[in-house]
Amino acid sequence: MARVDTILANYQSVGQARDVSGRALAIGVILIPPNCYWVAQSEAVSGLTYLTITSLFFNVIFTLLILVGFNALCKRFAQSAALKQGELLTIFLMLCMGSSMTGNGFLLNLVLSLGHASWYATAENEWSKLFSRYLPDWLVVKDKTVLLGFYEGDSSIYLTENINVWLKPLALWSIFTVVLIFVFLCVTVLVRKQWTEREKLSYPIIQLPLVMTRNGTGNKLFSNKLFLLGFGVTAAITIINGLHFYFPVIPNLRIRTNISGLFTQKPWNAIGLMLIAVYPWIVGIVFFIPLDLCFSVWFFYLFTKTQNIMASVGGWHSLPGFPYLYQQTTGGWLGLFLIALWLTRKHLKGVFIQTLRLGLNKSKRHDFSKEPMSSRAALIGLILGLSFLIFFCMAGGMSFWIAFSFFTLLIALETTVTRMRAELGPPNHEFYLVGPGIILATTLGSRRLGRKNLIMLTYLSFTDRAMASHSMPHQLEGFKMAERISMNARRLAVAMMLAVSVGVVFSWWTWLHSAFQKGVAAGFTGYVGIPWESFNRLERWLRSPGHTGYPELGFIGIGLCFSLTMMFLRTRFLWWSLHPVGYALSTSGWLINFIWFSFLLGWIIKWITLKYGGVKASRNAAPFFFGFILGEYTIGCGWNLLGIISGIRPYGFFEG
Numbered sequence: 001m002a003r004v005d006t007i008l009a010n011y012q013s014v015g016q017a018r019d020v021s022g023r024a025l026a027i028g029v030i031l032i033p034p035n036c037y038w039v040a041q042s043e044a045v046s047g048l049t050y051l052t053i054t055s056l057f058f059n060v061i062f063t064l065l066i067l068v069g070f071n072a073l074c075k076r077f078a079q080s081a082a083l084k085q086g087e088l089l090t091i092f093l094m095l096c097m098g099s100s101m102t103g104n105g106f107l108l109n110l111v112l113s114l115g116h117a118s119w120y121a122t123a124e125n126e127w128s129k130l131f132s133r134y135l136p137d138w139l140v141v142k143d144k145t146v147l148l149g150f151y152e153g154d155s156s157i158y159l160t161e162n163i164n165v166w167l168k169p170l171a172l173w174s175i176f177t178v179v180l181i182f183v184f185l186c187v188t189v190l191v192r193k194q195w196t197e198r199e200k201l202s203y204p205i206i207q208l209p210l211v212m213t214r215n216g217t218g219n220k221l222f223s224n225k226l227f228l229l230g231f232g233v234t235a236a237i238t239i240i241n242g243l244h245f246y247f248p249v250i251p252n253l254r255i256r257t258n259i260s261g262l263f264t265q266k267p268w269n270a271i272g273l274m275l276i277a278v279y280p281w282i283v284g285i286v287f288f289i290p291l292d293l294c295f296s297v298w299f300f301y302l303f304t305k306t307q308n309i310m311a312s313v314g315g316w317h318s319l320p321g322f323p324y325l326y327q328q329t330t331g332g333w334l335g336l337f338l339i340a341l342w343l344t345r346k347h348l349k350g351v352f353i354q355t356l357r358l359g360l361n362k363s364k365r366h367d368f369s370k371e372p373m374s375s376r377a378a379l380i381g382l383i384l385g386l387s388f389l390i391f392f393c394m395a396g397g398m399s400f401w402i403a404f405s406f407f408t409l410l411i412a413l414e415t416t417v418t419r420m421r422a423e424l425g426p427p428n429h430e431f432y433l434v435g436p437g438i439i440l441a442t443t444l445g446s447r448r449l450g451r452k453n454l455i456m457l458t459y460l461s462f463t464d465r466a467m468a469s470h471s472m473p474h475q476l477e478g479f480k481m482a483e484r485i486s487m488n489a490r491r492l493a494v495a496m497m498l499a500v501s502v503g504v505v506f507s508w509w510t511w512l513h514s515a516f517q518k519g520v521a522a523g524f525t526g527y528v529g530i531p532w533e534s535f536n537r538l539e540r541w542l543r544s545p546g547h548t549g550y551p552e553l554g555f556i557g558i559g560l561c562f563s564l565t566m567m568f569l570r571t572r573f574l575w576w577s578l579h580p581v582g583y584a585l586s587t588s589g590w591l592i593n594f595i596w597f598s599f600l601l602g603w604i605i606k607w608i609t610l611k612y613g614g615v616k617a618s619r620n621a622a623p624f625f626f627g628f629i630l631g632e633y634t635i636g637c638g639w640n641l642l643g644i645i646s647g648i649r650p651y652g653f654f655e656g
Contacts, residue, residue, distance in 0.1 A: 331559020
């Protein structure tokens with residue numbers, strides 16, 4: 001896989017950027033609220049297109065394209081008003097950070113949970129006796145009069161009584177969230193130099209925003225004939241499919257078929273959901289991903305289906321959870337974290353020695369003058385931030401060691417996802433139900449954890465339920481872009497944290513505004529079942545407290561050993577093409593059922609290109625696949641906005 005610096009050689013020139021500016025910050029802050037509203041309307045209200053479930057957020061790329069187009073006009077007619085590349089990328093990163101707060105994999109899960117236990121507590125389910133009465137008043141919303149408007153609608157968040165009830169828990173959870181993202185930023189600073197400058201990870205995801213913003217207009221890309229061809233193909237397909245959605249008489253060019261119905265006899269019917277679906281934008285992104293990862297994703301997806309079939313043949317489905325795919329994924333990402341930690345160990349050791357001033361050879365000292373913050377500030381920030389998070393959870397009833405273990409595992413998981421994005425750039429990284437809360441309950445048992453720990457783990461599930469839209473990968477990718485075009489990384493870090501703060505506030509606003517208007521129960525069609533998932537699990541934990549799950553731990557160990565073995569083989573045999581990231585991505589999650597075939601198709605295209613054209617042909621074909629991505633993004637987002645603005649059910653161009 002060619003490095004990003006090589007691939008972008010024809011599209012990017014150093015020195016074209018202007019530092020993070022006041023007007024870039026202002027534009028970013030202004031654009032975050034409408035983007036938050038857009039994300040909430042698309043993901044929660046209509047539930048048809050999940051804009052932030054991908055590595056490249058649909059809404060942010062679309063907004064960046066509009067900005068670049070407007071900037072091209074400014075360059076022609078009012079050059080002094082035109083934005084530089086660094087300013088455009090600052091806005092891009094601010095929108096990524098703000099949208100990640102609103103996205104389906106983060107704060108939306110929390111806001112839907114704050115009143116759930118109180119609203120749905122009945123005499124029959126005995127939730128009040130089980131856990132509702134143990135919830136701190138400052139942590140949740142208990143006033144059923146206020147919750148009536150939230151769940152049933154026909155009300156307004158702007159009423160004084162509603163604001164008074166929601167303000168305190170939202171303010172406290174907002175502080176918690178900002179501190180959590182700051183902790184991730186500190187970790188990013190500590191690993192950035194090693195991953196970016198020494199290991200020179202490829203950062204495939206940043207390629208498109210970089211070439212789009214070159215010279216402030218992306219003129220070299222947008223005038224490329226191959227780009228225009230790729231854009232035209234996917235734009236035309238998305239236009240026709242959107243018209244078919246509203247006018248069924250128009251033919252449908254969408255390829256999306258559930259082939260599970262072909263397997264009706266045992267043991268084949270154990271295969272479960274299996275879709276043949278083609279998403280051009282995924283095929284485009286896959287073209288920039290290393291060939292071995294492309295192969296590994298679809299190979300291990302079929303491997304999981306084979307496990308289901310073999311379990312049916314052997315009669316092992318009588319064991320609850322077999323073949324324990326979620327546990328295999330847990331072991332897989334733990335293995336990836338240990339691999340990343342091992343590769344970064346010397347760098348981290350040097351940073352800690354230098355930070356603690358224990359003495360270090362001058363030639364081995366790390367230069368943090370161009371880093372987002374000094375190593376000492378990053379380490380102190382990490383310790384203070386982690387202390388606050390633990391104290392917050394202890395105030396909610398969690399014990400110190402459980403809180404410490406939870407956030408240690410969460411940082412490990414975030415670091416793993418961030419490393420995965422930087423090294424390999426998958427279009428999605430959904431690690432579903434494999435987070436710290438599940439690991440602690442499996443390892444220690446719900447009986448040993450106790451009621452208050454389990455309650456807090458339930459409310460913290462928004463941080464670890466799925467990692468699709470989290471912010472830490474965007475932080476590291478942002479600093480790589482800053483290095484690429486000589487931006488000021490410290491100013492960029494401030495811009496990103498400003499975006500997080502604004503994004504948190506407007507995330508709360510847009511959900512509460514929509515909820516009190518339409519009602520969560522009837523007006524939110526997307527992700528409304530998430531709190532039921534977590535609270536039903538809490539109910540099971542409390543009604544039937546269990547001990548350590550030894551079978552589950554065994555399969556976590558199998559996944560861990562399998563990941564480490566694959567990485568060992570990759571270091572010993574150049575021909576070994578299976579990658580542990582593909583194993584971790586493909587054994588858990590719902591979305592993999594939708595995207596695996598696009599991975600297969602993208603792998604075939606990339607393999608043929610490299611086989612018969614070599615690296616040169618791959619580089620020359622890059623504009624076509626940039627267009628392939630942007631064509632579907634642009635028209636798909638256009639259909640989505642049309643539906644939201646008009647109040648008509650929008651065409652879901654990517655329904656995960």
